[in-house]
Amino acid sequence: MLRNIEAERVRNGYAKEELAKKLGVTMRTYYNWINEETDIPSSALIKMSMLFHTDVNYLLNINATSGKEVV
Numbered sequence: 001m002l003r004n005i006e007a008e009r010v011r012n013g014y015a016k017e018e019l020a021k022k023l024g025v026t027m028r029t030y031y032n033w034i035n036e037e038t039d040i041p042s043s044a045l046i047k048m049s050m051l052f053h054t055d056v057n058y059l060l061n062i063n064a065t066s067g068k069e070v071v
Contacts, residue, residue: 002034005059008052023047 009019020030023044032038049056057063 004061012052
């Protein structure tokens with residue numbers, strides 16, 4: 001699960017339905033992204049990073065220095 005995206009969604013006061021709508025996707029698509037069933041398009045990652053005022057690497061739990069996933 002992509003915990004940082006969910007944490008930022010909550011921190012920024014978005015309901016799951018509201019965030020999905022802002023991203024122009026269905027709830028099913030959003031759930032598939034968060035549960036890592038399907039890849040998130042780069043355009044959606046960029047949009048989320050702008051909405052949350054954060055870095056794409058952080059949203060994906062990637063350490064920018066090593067390029068490895070942070071567990």
